[in-house]
Amino acid sequence: MEWVLAETLLSQSRDPRVLLGALCRGEATADRVETLRFLLQRLEDEEARGGGGGAGALPEAAREVAVGYLVPLLRGLRGHPAGGSDPGPPARHPRRVLRAASAALRSCARLAGGPQLAAALAEEALRDLLAAGPAPGAEAAVEVLAAVGPCLRPREDGPLLERVAQAALALALGADGDRDEAGPAEDAAALAAGRLLPALGQCGGAVLGAVWSGLVAAGAPSGPGRVGLQLLVLSALAERLLPEPGADRGPGAGEEDPDARRCWRFWRTVQAGLAQAQDALTRKRARYLLQRAVEVSAELGTHCTCGPQEGNGPSLFWWSEKKKDELLKFWENYILIMETLEGNQIHVIKPVLPKLNSLFEYAVSEENGCWLFHPSWHICIYKRMFESENKILTKEGVIHFLELYETKILPFSPEFSEFIIGPLMDALSESSLYIRSPGQLIGSGSPLGLKLQKFLVTYVSLLPEEIKSSFLLKFIQKMTSRHWCAIPILFLSKALASVPRCKALGVEGLLALRDVLQCTMITHQILLRGAAQCYLLQTAMNLVDVEKVSLSDVSAFLMSLRQEESLGRGTSLWTELCDWLRVNESCFRRASASISIGLPETSSLNAYVKNLVQDYIKSPAWETGEDCPMPDWFEAKLVAVMVLLAVDVEGMKAQYSEKRRTQNVLRIFLDPLLESLMKFGTNAYMPLLETDRCLQVLLKLLHTCMLKGSSAQDVTHFSPRTDEVFTFLQSFVMSTTESVSEFILRRLTMNELSSVSDLDRCHLYLMVLTELINIHLKVGWKRGNPIWRVISLLKNASIRHLQEIDSEQEPTLARQIQRVISMAALAMVCEAIDQKPELQLDSLDAGPMERFLSSLPLNHTLQKPHVEEQSSFFEESSASQGWGKIVAQYIHDQWVCLSFLLRKYHTLIPVSDGDVLEPILPAIQMPVRTLQSALGALTVLPSDQVLPVFHCMKVLVPKLLTSSESLCVESFDMAWKIISALSNTQLIFWSNLKAFVQFVFDTKVLTIAAKIKGQAYFKIKEIMYKIIEMSAVKTGVFNTLISYCCKSWIVSASNVSQVSLSSAKNYSELVLEACIFGTVFRRDQRLIQDVQTYIENLGHDCAANTLIENTKREDHYVRICAVKFLCLLHGSNVSHKLFMEDLAIKLLDKDELVSKSRTRYYVNSQQHRLKNRIWQTLLVLFPSFDQSFLNRIIDKIFQAGFINNQASIKYFIEWIIILILHKFPQFLLKFWDCFSYGEENFKTSICTFLSVLSHLDIITQNIPEKKPILKQALIIVLQWCFSHNFSIRLYALVALKKIWSMCKTLHVEEFDALTSVIESSLNQVENMPATGNAKKNWQRIQEHFFFAAFHPVQDYCLETIFYILPRLSGLVEDEWIAIGKFTRFTDIPLDAGFQWYLSPTHLCEVKPGDWAQQDIGSHSGEADSQSEWMDVQKKIIPWKNNTPDLDLELVFQDRVAKLGKSISRLIVAASLIDKPTNLGGLCRTCEVFGASALVVGSLQCVRDKQFQGLSVSAEQWLPLVEVKPPQLIDFLQQKKAEGYTVIGVEQTAKSIDLTQYSFPERSLLLLGNEREGIPANLIQQLDVCVEIPQQGIIRSLNVHVSGALLIWEYTRQQLLRHGDTES
Secondary structure (H helix, E strand, C coil): CCCHHHHHHHHHCCCCCHHHHCCCCCCHHHHHHHHHHHHHHHHHHHHHHHHCCCCHHCCCCHHHHHHHHHHHHHHHHHCCCCCCCCCCCCCCCCCHHHHHHEEEEEEHHHCCCCCCHHHHHHHHHHHHHHHHHHCCHHHHHHHHHHHHHHHCCCCCCHHHHHHHHHHHHHHHHHCCCCCCCCCCHHHHHHHHHHHHHHHHHHHCCCHHHHHHHHHHHCCCCCCHEEEEEEHHHHHHHHHCCCCCCCCCCCCHHHHHCCCHHHCCCHHHHHHHHHHHHHHHHHHHHHHHHHHHHHHHHHHHCCCCCEECCCCCCCCEEEEEEEHHHHHHHHHHHHHHHHHHHHHCCCCHHHHHHHHHHHHHHHHHCCCCCCCCCHHHHHHHHHHHHHCCCCCHHHHHHHHHHHHHHHHCCCCCCCHHHHHHHHHHHHHHHCCHHHHHCCCCCCCCCCCCHHHHHHHHHHHHHHHHHHHHHHHHHHHHHHHHCCCCCCCHHHHHHHHHHHHCCCCCCCCHHHHHHHHHHHHHCCCCCCHHHHCCCCCCCCHHHECHHHHHHCCCHHHHHHHCCCCCCCCCCCCCCHHHHHHHHHHHCCCCCCCCCCCCCCHHHHHHHHHHHHHHHHHHHHHCCCHHHCCCCCCCCCCHHHHHHHHHHHHHHHHHHCCCHHHHHHHHHHHHHHHHHHHHHCCCCCCCCHHHHHHHHHHHHHHHHHHHCCCCCCCHHHEEEHHHHHHHHHHHHHHHHHHHHHHHHHHHHHHHHHHCCCCCHHHHHHHHHHHHHHHHHHHHHHCCCCCCHHHHHHHHHHHHHHHHHHHHHHHHCCCCCCHHHHHHHHHHHHHHHHHHHHHCHCCCCCCCCCCCHHHHHHHCCCCCCCCCCCCHHHHHHHHHHCCCHHHHHHHHHHHHHHHHHHHHHHHHHHCCCCHHHHCCCCCCHHHHHCCHHHCCCHHHHHHHHCHHCCCHHHHHHHHHHHCCCCCHHHHHHHHHHHHHHHHHHHCCHHHHHHHHHHHHHHHHHHHHHHHHHHHHHHHHHHHHHHHHHHHHHHHCCCCCCCHHHHHHHHHHHHCCCCCHHHCCCCCHHHHHHHHHHHCCCCCCCCCHHHHHHHHHHHHHHHHHHHHHHCCCCCCCCHHHHHHHHHHHHHHHHHCCHHHHHHHHHHHHHHHHHHHHHHHHCCCCCCCCCCHHHHHHHHHHHHHHHHHHHHHHHHHHHHHHHHHCCCCCCCCCHHHHHHHHHHHHHHHHHHHHHHHHHHHHHHHHCCCCCCHHHHHHCCCCCHHHCCCCCCCCHHHHHHHHHHHCCCCCCCCHHHHHHHHHHHHHHHHHCCCCCHHHHHHHHHHHHHHHHHCCCCCCCCHHHHHHHHHHHHHHHCCCCCCCCHHHHHHHHHHHHHCCCHCCCHHHHHHCCCCCCCCCCCCCCCCCHHHCCCCCCCCCCCCCCCCCCHHHHHHCCCCCCCCCCCCCCCCCCCCCCCHHHHHHHHHCCCCCCCEECCCCCCHHHHHHHHHHHHCCCCCCEEEEEEEEHCCCCCHHHHHCCCHCCCCCCCCCCHHHHHHHHHHCCCEEEEEEECCCCCCCCHHHHHCEEEEEEEEEEEEEEEHHHHHHHCCCECCCCCCCCCCCCCCHHHHHHHHHHHHHHHHHHHHHCCC
């Protein structure tokens, strides 16, 4: 069309000045400037042919157009960036104007005749470029330079060209490549790289050298964005930077023409693009450069080497003609892997991974075991996999890397170590990678975790000794660099702990391990946190060089461990630590100072500990005042742990005959402490800090000394002296009792505690007093011992203080603090008496303390001290508590005392306040007022202080439920609000929930509420369902409820069979919900549970299991509790029988409801699991069913068999039917009736009843006369042996085989007539041909466990119901309940004579496999086991094509010239197509098959998201031409003139069948509109119409599909022609 337009203009006037002058006037629209460009190109062509007119006028006219019109126009475009949306002057389409003006300027420079104009324009544009920088105006300057650059002379204009090249390179590399969205600067940079630099590169010589020098000077890429910019430049200049095959490259050629292959920075940039680039286009450029370098090397055939930056080590790239085949194979596989990874589809990528193994085989020399290829190339592949969005691919990459050292011994490489500490550990931080494999049992451990452990052990053992220490230190430091989740840190710690012992870590390593410990503290999974601590301690013992660390360093590290989670005395870990200290005792480094307490360091552990104790007890001189704050507990904990470690180490060294030695050592350690404690009672002037420290370390010694091992094997090394150490410590404490207790009594009662910080000391004193009471109770309580007197005096003094303070008018701070302390002391006394009845100081008659406490005004808040005192209060240290917290503690202690009174005098509580006229104990004898006060306390107290209020409610609510029901309901409501608000508070939630359940679901409360059926009854039911609902998001909540209820219903009586369940029957919904309870967890929750189970399965090998109590909060324990409760019920007890029958009916109703809610449900869905649990529970209840009850439910059971059920439910229904018929044969008549329904009802269910018949021998076991039953069974089964359904026939034949064998055993003569028929039928099925599935299925169904191994009576046990059958029937592992969990759940103990836990048969050894699905996955492992796949998917990428230009709006000729990639002459015209999806798909198809251009109605379509989604960046690699529909006729005529055949894709009267048509080489394919097709006026312009032959009814194909079929047919024919030509 352009040529037609140019010819038309020239025909009007042959004077170019007139034409050019006319076009340069008026508004500079895109059409006008493009027309000017067409005309100038036409004139340029004529000039080249020598046919131009006006030889002198044309150059002058060209100069005038350039200087007077185009240059000002381009300058005017600076304020209108190409991406701008401003349609105003000077142009409505700035980018189109910019491109057309620059192309016109190039023609002017050529027409001007001399180089002066080009040089002048270049100088001016360069100045503009340098002035504009990355500003929007730079784009116009770049266009000018790209236009006139090729017109400059390499020699004369060399300096100018170099300056232009340097400026272009600076612009191309200077944009912010890391930005998400492109802006003007990015557009200018892309333009400089894509147009200007390639244009300059054609000049060669010094210009190319300048560009290359600039690229090399840029250094290694610093970020993904920079990598993209550098690769953009490199790919644009690839043909110039790589040597041209066949060109003469002598010794001096290297200086003039660069060879990128020999530059390490080039290869590092390519590797960064392969591994780190975020966008696919950058990675594609990197692969292109690599491929071109390999192709060039292969064609040149000369030796080439590029060493790494570091100097030594394998080459980054090398080529040798001798190794050509091996090198080509290596790089072919390498590029194939990188291409395949672009697909991000694991099923495509996995078959290619074995080729990665071959890369390692090529890369390592067999002769000397060194790297032939630089290992960074292999690392790029793993980095690319780790960066994938597909987590499965990431996991595959991690596992593949971890498995490397299982089969290969790779040479050491620093890059590998850096890769492990960097990208590999970053990938390992993703918790989802540790999910167990399909089919792997719960608790068997993460495959990735086990591989990581094996890998780290192997890798570290292969490291050179000089490298090992730094690698391990960096590895551990990397573990501190982020907040790791619990699971990754656990498996990393376990892997570290498995590394063989070596002297690798010093003080810095120990500090790094301590930092890791602090990272693990942020996780919420206590067991995982404890296990990680155990492994990190083992790591320290294995890897620390004891000669580089001191005992102070070790003790500081040990303080980072939580004793209650990992370092507990008596565990295997404690034993291991003691043994390590014993072996290395004399090797520790001496230090001049200790970490925190300034000790002189000694090599002996005993001497160190002795000095530690002495220095600890000495209080610094500057901290001896009365106002000093209480010291931190850290030092007391450190001293206590080190003392006991030293004692246990000494015990290991001592023989059993030398037991006294241990005592002597302990005595030596504690002598300074004993000396100080004995002075407590007599020396009133002891420094306060010293007394605090002595009491703190005393408490820590007692707490730490308690052994945590639960059995003898856990404490092997401690057993001989366990009692000895603890007994000595007890006697030590008892010897100080009088002195310490007198000191505490004085401090608590003599107004010596008067500040807010003294409340912490009060807490310390009361804890010590409680421990003293406990020790005396263990040893034996004697009425005359000093602690007795101290408690009595403390009680009386506290009451006196409280009474005195009540009479005060204006309370001072000291008085108020004393009041708080006195109440806390009374609470401690009450708790001690409540827990230890031996401490009962008075008789049951109300004494002074009881009367005083009962008369206290409840919830009475403490007044703040007056203003003068307040100032000093607020000036106290930051450790001071707020006044509100102090008041809350005071009220809490009040309720502790009241709780004690209510339990002691619960028999005196009346049912209402009016029953006692003159109460002696008001709080007890006026319960309504007390309960109202309790509600008030719940509104005042913080959540962590409400526990004693709940305890009081537990006593009060049963007494008041009848008379004050609304008040009790209000207490339920308020308590539940507190519990539900606490659901995310881990520390206090569980204790509060337990107390809440105990008072709301108390047996008395449940009984009374059910009896009166009022508000309370329905409120309890409402709370019950809310608790169950909460359990769905917080595991363990329902466990607390069901466990308490079941225990309270049955455990209270000595003989369970005599317990009445009349109250429980009213709450049978609770047991029903428990029997079917279980949520489907999210993957992350399930992963945490799996790993916790794995740790638990390690048993006492992991100390955390010994120390952390198994809370049994898993969902399984809800069902286990309910099932064990049901197992304890006896059918002989009427209330038990009624309860179980009611539960059975509700279970059947629930099953019917679930079945109706969704008629079809998937395997392992929530509906499947619910139904499965229902039938499991019915099987548990079955022994209690009698005939009369079965009469009521038998129809429902049979009806369930007619429903379409999953396999596991089908087996349970069949099992229970078999058991019913076995126990009660009289139901056989009803069973036969099931076969009389119409066949439509049997399409899916008849197999259930036929399966029951296959166990007819079990059913008839107790029937003396079997012949009638056998006869009836034969009649029924023979009918179904002729069913048209193959599955039904198989089930019928299995049943027939069983029944017929019974007939032959019993010698039933009546059936002789049927013998030939039956025998021939069975023989026929047995002797079926081996080919096909029929024979296989017959064998499989006979081998199926339900028919071959399962015995319905002998296998009736909990193990079969809850573990074996779910496992064999394909249920997900979450539904398998191992029998060990039943035995471990001891909250509800079963009778010693309970027999049906375990299956007595061999069913537990049977492997799962359903006959109908057995062949699925049976050969799934075969392909994976192959060393390398013979063929894999590979996406075709035209590597030999030149690099693409980014500009999507170049006119057709420029794009073809730029790309130079298409092998075809096919043009696809899609201007009539409207939908972006069709255009995007066509664009992709055209690019793939190498069409020369795609014609569209508007280039704006490429910005459409739908277009981009289908084109997948094809528009960047394919020339696009804009021809609007009205311009199509002109466009088609022009192409005809150029020799193209115009082919329409349409069904017409004269259309040719596609299979009969031969495409010319120059073909233009015109596609019609989606709805209208090709318009009639355009059909007249076609040379031929081609139609696609069809066989179907639909008359047309989608336009994209039609186009794709023709494009492929054209390509196929051209490929055949080229093949024939070459041959």
